[in-house]
Amino acid sequence: MAAPIALHLEFGGGAELLFDGVKDHHVTLPSQSEPWDMKQLLVWIQRNMLKERPELFVQGDTVRPGILVLINDADWELMVSGVSWSTSFRTKIMWSSSLLCMGVNRRPHKKTECGH
Amino acid sequence: MPVFCSSCENKRAVLKRPKTAHSLCKECFFWAFEEEVHHTIITARLFNRGETVGIGASGGKDSTVLAHVMKVLNERFDYGLKLLLLSVDEGITGYRDDSLETVKRNQQQYDLPLKIVSYEELYGWTMDAIVKQVGLKNNCTFCGVFRRQALDRGAMMLKVDKICTGHNADDIAETVLMNVLRGDIARLRRCTAISTASEGEGVIPRCKPLKYAYEKEIVLYAYFKKLDYFSTECIYSPNAYRGHARAFLKDLEAVRPSSIMDVIHSGENLSVREGVRMPVQGTCSRCGYISSQALCKACVLLEGLNRGLPRLGIGKHHRLHGKILAQQPLTEREERKLRAVDF
Structure with missing residues (x-):
């Protein structure tokens, strides 16, 4: 049984607009039988945090290409996929979107040409 | 298990x-990134000693x-260059006013002179x-056409020899x-060039020192250096x-990271x-800016705005250039076509 995990999630570069414009989130992942991994974390974020247009954040079971993920200030592409971690409370995960036309702007009621 | 720097x-x-x-550590990454930009600058001979170079600064990451x-x-x-920052204020409340504040801080942080030209004063x-x-x-x-000219005009006011912009490899790809998708052969041929020669009076040569820098690395460089953007x-x-x-x-890059370089390479080696x-x-016979028509795009767009016919510069209306230049009124039929604004 893995203990609950406290995480600091930070969204930036436009990605925060999918989370009510809030950049910093302190969350606690519930305890579960298997250790948490990124794949599960993404599902959890999608279910519990994502406010709008999940297709701009996740694609399949990973993040949408163009969104950079840093775990404790290191590029997650360095980690072998599916790696699980026993996190301490200091774990900080940062997501930064470098996609320009995400179809997200400050006036979500207005449809852009992208149709998002 | 932490991964160690391969350098x-x-x-x-x-x-x-x-x-x-x-896989690189912070210090080795900074060094590699900077050396590669240096290599780009030297190989393409982008600058000459003693030149004044205006850096197109928007306050964004690039x-x-x-x-x-x-x-x-x-x-x-x-290099022996005199560097300065050149910004364009498009007049977008809640966006450019905020980003210009960033540029003003950059001016202090990097100790470089700053010139801001605005659409309002120019147009x-x-x-x-x-x-x-x-x-x-x-x-x-409108914004794209006006910005291009605005940067040139600002650069002329400052007597700049060259302008460099932050276009990165992803932008160029x-x-x-x-x-390719639009069949725009003239632009396809030009768009991979790392620098433009002086195309004529009033046009200052431009170059793209970050042409081969991936966006991912630019974002991470700014992040790890804690740059203010x-x-x-x-x-x-x-x-x-x-x-x-x-x-x-981005989808292609996720499968094969070299895709971005490959597309640029294809563009560079196309022959028409x-x-x-x-x-x-x-x-342009009105303002003297480079143009392949009697009037440059900016002048046509501006004329459309001033006559209340915003569609004048959207699409091709070359036939009307003579009338515009002679300040003649358009026929009712011509006006009707240009007035419609569809949302």
Whole structure:
């Protein structure tokens, strides 16, 4: 049984607009039988945090290409996929979107040409 | 298990480089990134000693990284350049006013002179006013055309020899794709060039020192260096076509990181069959700016705004240039076609 995990999630570069414009989130992942991994974390974020247009954040079971993920200030592409971690409370995960036309702007009621 | 730097082998790696697949620590990454930009500058002979170079600065990640790296390299390798920041105020409340604050801080941080030129002073129209008149569909056309000229005009006021902009490898690959998809052979041919020669009176040569720098590395460089940049999207940015090209490229990059370089390489090595008609570059008979028509795009767009016919510069209306130049009124039928604003 893995203990609950406290995480600091930070969204930036436009990605925060999918989370009510809030950049910093302190969350606690519930305890579960298997250790948490990124794949599960993404599902959890999608279910519990994502406010709008999940297709701009996740694609399949990973993040949408163009969104950079840093775990404790290191590029997650360095980690072998599916790696699980026993996190301490200091774990900080940062997501930064470098996609320009995400179809997200400050006036979500207005449809852009992208149709998002 | 931390991954170690594949270069120095004793520090923790912080990123995997998309271009080389090397895992590097912060220090080795900074060094590699800066050296590569230096290599680009030297190989393409972008600058000459003693030149004054205007850095197009928007406050965004690309131009902030460009300003920082140019300053570092100018000192490290003694380029002998006089650097300054050049910004355009498009007049977009809640976006450009905020990002210009970032540029003003960069001016202090990098100790470089700053010049801001505004659409309002140059054209008599802010983007906010333009959007009010033309709506959200073609506003990016106005903004893009006006910005290009505005940067040139600002550069002339400062007597700058060259302008450099923060276009990165991803931007250029997108542009190659877009030009292929639109069949724009003239632009396809030009868009991969790292620098433009002086195309005529009033046009200052431009170059792109970050042409081979991946966006991922630019974002991470800015992040790890803790550079002060502005990362909000333009509130009027429905540039859908580029958005699709970008999303497509990012998908390709996820499968094969070299895709971005490969698209640029393809663009660079395309040769256009002889006999393909190319527009002949001349000058605008109203403002003197380069143009392949009697009037340059900015003058036509401006005329449309001032006559209350915003669609004048959208699409091709070359036949009307004579009338505009002679300040003749348009027929009712011509006006009707240009007035309609569709949302």
